Amino acid sequence: xxxxxxxxxxxxxxxxxxxxxxxxxxxxxxxxxxxxxxxxxxxxxxxxxxxxxxxxxxxxxxxxxxxxxxxxxxxxxxxxxxxxxxxxxxxxxxxxxxxxxxxxxxxxxxxxxxxxxxxxxxxxxxxxxxxxxxxxxxxxxxxxxxxxxxxxxxxxxxxxxxxxxxxxxxxxxxxxxxxxxxxxxxxxxxxxxxxxxxxxxxxxxxxxxxxxxxxxxxxxxxxxxxxxxxxxxxxxxx
Numbered sequence: 001x002x003x004x005x006x007x008x009x010x011x012x013x014x015x016x017x018x019x020x021x022x023x024x025x026x027x028x029x030x031x032x033x034x035x036x037x038x039x040x041x042x043x044x045x046x047x048x049x050x051x052x053x054x055x056x057x058x059x060x061x062x063x064x065x066x067x068x069x070x071x072x073x074x075x076x077x078x079x080x081x082x083x084x085x086x087x088x089x090x091x092x093x094x095x096x097x098x099x100x101x102x103x104x105x106x107x108x109x110x111x112x113x114x115x116x117x118x119x120x121x122x123x124x125x126x127x128x129x130x131x132x133x134x135x136x137x138x139x140x141x142x143x144x145x146x147x148x149x150x151x152x153x154x155x156x157x158x159x160x161x162x163x164x165x166x167x168x169x170x171x172x173x174x175x176x177x178x179x180x181x182x183x184x185x186x187x188x189x190x191x192x193x194x195x196x197x198x199x200x201x202x203x204x205x206x207x208x209x210x211x212x213x214x215x216x217x218x219x220x221x222x223x224x225x226x227x228x229x230x231x232x233x234x235x236x237x238x
Contacts, residue, residue, distance in 0.1 A: 004079045005079070005102075006102045006103070007083060008132075008136055009084060010084065010112055010128045012112050014152065014153065015084075019185075020178045020200070021160060022078070023178070027077035028077065030080045032082050032185055032186055033084055033189075036084070037053050037056065038058065038061045038092075039084075048119075061092055069096050077169065078169060086127055101166075101167060109224045109228050113213060114209070114211040114213055114217065119193070123220050124220060142234065146236060152203075153206035155238060157176060177202040
């Protein structure tokens with residue numbers, strides 16, 4: 001039966017690069033933000049390519065959840081689901097999530113908000129997923145792996161090896177590099193958000209990021225910092 005790994009990240013993190021790593025395995029299928037079309041249709045938010053995303057995706061969350069959780073006896077060995085935690089708005093039930101293998105991919109909110117505001121005019125705490133990630137950690141319990149992207153980029157092979165062991169699958173060096181360019185599996189929003197990943201051929205070494213925050217951004221960082229610190233204290237350290 002297919003092993004389904006759901007990675008719950010926020011925006012402006014390494015979630016797409018991590019998706020590339022898993023997609024480069026010959027035994028893995030990836031799914032790129034399957035709840036995005038429903039999220040935009042439900043919230044009415046005006047994101048880049050909004051109408052394209054809605055037209056290309058599924059706007060009934062029940063169908064999305066069914067596709068992500070139903071038995072798949074003839075499927076690939078692994079399915080990697082790249083999720084944005086901010087898609088978990090209050091109207092979306094959570095009871096299906098525990099049926100998956102889950103991981104939380106976190107990043108310092110100051111870096112997230114600074115990067116986010118280079119692409120978007122405004123930001124709120126709900127936009128960056130950290131509050132929803134803490135909710136997931138409480139829901140799923142202390143056994144759910146929490147990985148900070150800064151830690152991961154300092155030792156990507158170690159963290160990928162740990163995740164493979166966690167899922168009881170073999171690690172392969174193919175996860176450490178991939179060809180540059182787009183993939184058929186990329187969401188239609190890739191031209192708006194994936195510039196760096198499309199040029200990438202592997203994980204970039206970690207380096208501190210320049211942080212510039214507006215007063216609005218500072219407020220969001222202040223609001224989300226306690227949740228991030230709780231997650232950070234629970235993170236996997238290798």
